[in-house]
Amino acid sequence: MLEPRSFSGGLHPPDLKATADKAIVNLPIPSKVVLHVSQHIGAPARPTQKITDKVVCGQCIAEPGGFVSAPVHATISGTVIGAGNFMHPFGVPSPAIVIERSPDIQEPVYTAEDGLGLPVEEIKKRIQQSGVVGLGGATFPTHVKLSPPETKHIDTVILNGVECEPALTADHRLMLEEPDRIINGLRLIMKVLNSEKGIVGIEMNKPDAIALFTEKFKNEKNLSVQPLEVKYPQGGEKQLIYACLGREIPSGKLPMDVGVVVQNVASAAAISDAVNLQKPLMERVVTLAGNCAAKPGNYRVRIGTPVGDFIEMAGGLKADIPLKKVIMGGPMMGFALFDLNVPIIKGTSGVLCWDETQAKVPVQTACLRCGSCIRACPMGLLPQQMKQLVDHKKWEKVDQIGMLDCIECGCCAYACPAGLPLVQTFKLGKKNVMAERKKSATSKG
Amino acid sequence: MNAISTATTSSVPRLLVTTSPHIQSGLSAARVMWDVNLAMLPALVMAIHNFGLRAALVIGFSVAGAVAAEFLIQKFLLQKPSTLSDGSAVVTGILLAFCVPAALPLWVAFVGGFVAIALGKQAYGGLGQNIFNPAHVARAVLLASWPVYMTTWFKPGQEYGIADAVTTATPLGLLKETARDIQLMEKITAEGGNLIGYVMQKLQITFSDLFLGVNFSGSLGETSKLALIIGGIYLLIRGHISWHGPVAMIATVFAGAFIVGGSLHYALFHLLTGGLIIGALFMITDMVTSPMTNKGHLLFGFGCGAITLLIRLKGGYPEGVCYSILIMNAFVPLIDKFMIPKRFGTSSQETVS
Numbered sequence: 007m008l009e010p011r012s013f014s015g016g017l018h019p020p021d022l023k024a025t026a027d028k029a030i031v032n033l034p035i036p037s038k039v040v041l042h043v044s045q046h047i048g049a050p051a052r053p054t055q056k057i058t059d060k061v062v063c064g065q066c067i068a069e070p071g072g073f074v075s076a077p078v079h080a081t082i083s084g085t086v087i088g089a090g091n092f093m094h095p096f097g098v099p100s101p102a103i104v105i106e107r108s109p110d111i112q113e114p115v116y117t118a119e120d121g122l123g124l125p126v127e128e129i130k131k132r133i134q135q136s137g138v139v140g141l142g143g144a145t146f147p148t149h150v151k152l153s154p155p156e157t158k159h160i161d162t163v164i165l166n167g168v169e170c171e172p173a174l175t176a177d178h179r180l181m182l183e184e185p186d187r188i189i190n191g192l193r194l195i196m197k198v199l200n201s202e203k204g205i206v207g208i209e210m211n212k213p214d215a216i217a218l219f220t221e222k223f224k225n226e227k228n229l230s231v232q233p234l235e236v237k238y239p240q241g242g243e244k245q246l247i248y249a250c251l252g253r254e255i256p257s258g259k260l261p262m263d264v265g266v267v268v269q270n271v272a273s274a275a276a277i278s279d280a281v282n283l284q285k286p287l288m289e290r291v292v293t294l295a296g297n298c299a300a301k302p303g304n305y306r307v308r309i310g311t312p313v314g315d316f317i318e319m320a321g322g323l324k325a326d327i328p329l330k331k332v333i334m335g336g337p338m339m340g341f342a343l344f345d346l347n348v349p350i351i352k353g354t355s356g357v358l359c360w361d362e363t364q365a366k367v368p369v370q371t372a373c374l375r376c377g378s379c380i381r382a383c384p385m386g387l388l389p390q391q392m393k394q395l396v397d398h399k400k401w402e403k404v405d406q407i408g409m410l411d412c413i414e415c416g417c418c419a420y421a422c423p424a425g426l427p428l429v430q431t432f433k434l435g436k437k438n439v440m441a442e443r444k445k446s447a448t449s450k451g
Numbered sequence: 452m453n454a455i456s457t458a459t460t461s462s463v464p465r466l467l468v469t470t471s472p473h474i475q476s477g478l479s480a481a482r483v484m485w486d487v488n489l490a491m492l493p494a495l496v497m498a499i500h501n502f503g504l505r506a507a508l509v510i511g512f513s514v515a516g517a518v519a520a521e522f523l524i525q526k527f528l529l530q531k532p533s534t535l536s537d538g539s540a541v542v543t544g545i546l547l548a549f550c551v552p553a554a555l556p557l558w559v560a561f562v563g564g565f566v567a568i569a570l571g572k573q574a575y576g577g578l579g580q581n582i583f584n585p586a587h588v589a590r591a592v593l594l595a596s597w598p599v600y601m602t603t604w605f606k607p608g609q610e611y612g613i614a615d616a617v618t619t620a621t622p623l624g625l626l627k628e629t630a631r632d633i634q635l636m637e638k639i640t641a642e643g644g645n646l647i648g649y650v651m652q653k654l655q656i657t658f659s660d661l662f663l664g665v666n667f668s669g670s671l672g673e674t675s676k677l678a679l680i681i682g683g684i685y686l687l688i689r690g691h692i693s694w695h696g697p698v699a700m701i702a703t704v705f706a707g708a709f710i711v712g713g714s715l716h717y718a719l720f721h722l723l724t725g726g727l728i729i730g731a732l733f734m735i736t737d738m739v740t741s742p743m744t745n746k747g748h749l750l751f752g753f754g755c756g757a758i759t760l761l762i763r764l765k766g767g768y769p770e771g772v773c774y775s776i777l778i779m780n781a782f783v784p785l786i787d788k789f790m791i792p793k794r795f796g797t798s799s800q801e802t803v804s
Contacts, residue, residue: 369479380791
């Protein structure tokens with residue numbers, strides 16, 4: 007086995023992965039789904055359905071709103087009962103289509119073919135039509151990553167099986183239970199990009215997954231497993247590429263600029279279905295965890311299932327422990343929900359149901375200038391100084407010291423002994439710096 | 452917004468919403484400060500072992516002065532919630548007491564503690580805002596105000612307060628005195644001896660005495676290097692300090708003394724005397740008044756070591772740790788400006804065009 011590799015900065019939050027040995031359970035089909043047209047980065051999809059329309063599972067109900075966009079598909083068969091603004095997990099009302107299930111409509115049956123034999127253009131078309139986006143949480147439309155400019159050759163495809171967020175185990179289980187889908191997806195991506203090398207990056211805390219893929223790749227010349235040091239945020243795209251290949255993506259550039267495309271392992275599996283079965287992205291594996299969850303585990307659920315219904319179907323909440331906080335995603339980068347009516351979206355990797363003891367809010371005290379944030383930052387930034395500049399609205403200065411390089415991984419705020427809301431400050435800072443850049447660009451132009 | 456309720460479970464209590472990250476290391480200013488207090492315990496025990504009840508009294512009065520200043524200023528002058536429980540005033544009080552002689556009048560110790568917090572910390576805006584190490588600010592004030600009290604050293608292991616207690620020289624004090632006496636130096640050289648041998652013989656001490664902190668006089672907390680190192684290792688293990696500053700400072704003094712003095716004994720003597728070890732482990736590692744990066748700590752430690760040695764060899768005072776740290780404190784903003792980590796993605800390297 008290869009020596010584990012890493013990056014500089016980062017830290018070791020508690021692993022909390024209590025569901026790593028829980029096999030994926032397929033949940034029943036929900037009675038209702040809420041499908042937002044914005045479940046990806048880029049232009050929202052354009053809804054094509056209206057209330058009372060009958061839809062079949064897998065049918066496209068919202069078309070891409072541009073190239074950097076993705077279609078949305080019905081994830082259950084039934085009737086459209088709502089179209090308009092519904093609460094998005096991000097906390098804002100956003101256009102969505104609500105479908106109520108009609109059990110009498112038949113679920114479609116998909117027949118398999120060998121996608122690797124198809125021409126590249128056909129593979130790309132099928133991926134684009136399936137609505138696959140980055141399932142690790144970033145939700146960048148996959149077909150865009152697979153369409154680099156002709157001048158940029160992608161020599162290496164990296165599959166992200168790191169799952170460095172504490173508490174999440176969905177990717178881990180998928181790697182153990184359905185490695186062939188993932189590997190097929192990797193081959194398809196490599197075929198589209200004409201890449202020479204495929205690497206699956208896995209953290210050392212998943213030795214079973216490393217062993218399984220090493221075994222699978224035993225006779226492969228161009229596919230390999232890269233074990234990685236257990237450190238957060240090892241799964242950050244820039245950190246992963248650096249750890250696997252020693253290539254550093256220049257500030258403001260993309261993986262393709264260093265000849266690499268990174269895809270999440272779950273995205274690779276979805277790509278395999280999209281090409282071989284022509285099956286759109288309709289479900290995903292979600293980790294349910296936290297002190298309040300009665301049956302923590304890994305569940306395959308239809309996208310659009312309201313979080314409350316998902317929790318109910320997956321065993322519900324413990325009756326005796328009051329629920330305090332619900333997080334969609336992981337503890338480091340996930341977002342807290344205020345309402346369980348919001349749906350599971352394409353990028354939902356976990357739902358954490360926390361009680362009072364888990365949902366502690368740090369007490370804010372004065373900055374000690376201890377430098378913990380600087381040592382923790384995997385991007386080599388100066389969080390302490392950035393916070394001062396953002397607090398004083400010095401947008402130009404904070405831009406100069408790398409505000410937009412911040413990946414919002416949360417290492418600084420995790421490490422801060424003064425409990426300062428650094429990530430919150432930087433989200434605000436990034437927004438303002440981008441607005442400021444736009445303003446100065448238009449005034450010059 | 453559409454009024455259709457989309458989930459069947461709507462009887463959920465109000466949920467807590469905060470931005471990520473949702474977990475935290477659990478480290479707090481208070482935890483760091485109380486850990487520092489704990490780390491000073493071995494040295495405190497040695498101070499009491501060496502100087503008896505008197506040591507406990509001096510430490511107690513210094514801490515009382517610091518705590519009183521913190522409480523009174525926050526309560527009446529600033530009318531802000533008290534931060535006494537974070538333990539930082541206690542740290543300052545103990546550190547100051549560690550840097551003064553055991554025979555210091557107790558009221559002077561109290562004034563020192565008060566000055567440390569009032570002038571050294573609260574005047575700047577409280578915890579995290581001060582530029583200079585508060586304990587050393589107070590020590591400098593006491594040394595300028597009551598120079599005799601601050602340089603009267605009694606032999607360890609005797610009753611205090613009695614008029615005929617025996618005073619003694621500190622190892623560094625005697626070193627400086629001897630080195631200045633040209634006739635004496637000529638005599639020592641003529642007899643085939645050396646400076647360090649003479650000083651140690653005169654004080655009847657060995658290197659192991661200097662390391663363990665017994666049989667010689669000095670400031671309360673700085674005599675036992677062993678006790679200080681135990682505390683320093685604890686802080687290192689707890690992750691509250693990094694090795695960079697201490698190693699840079701100690702190595703600079705050791706290497707510099709070796710070059711100047713030409714012998715290992717001379718270098719070792721400089722290493723084990725005065726406030727070097729307490730300065731390197733407890734003073735320059737103070738988060739607030741030291742640089743923020745490891746690179747910065749190396750430079751900071753080097754500067755502290757170099758100025759310490761310069762004062763010891765060429766200055767008017769026998770010891771230079773306190774002033775060297777105060778001087779380097781002033782350079783911290785400058786160090787922080789330049790000793791910064793390399794930003795990811797700013798290396799010049801080929802990209803696929």
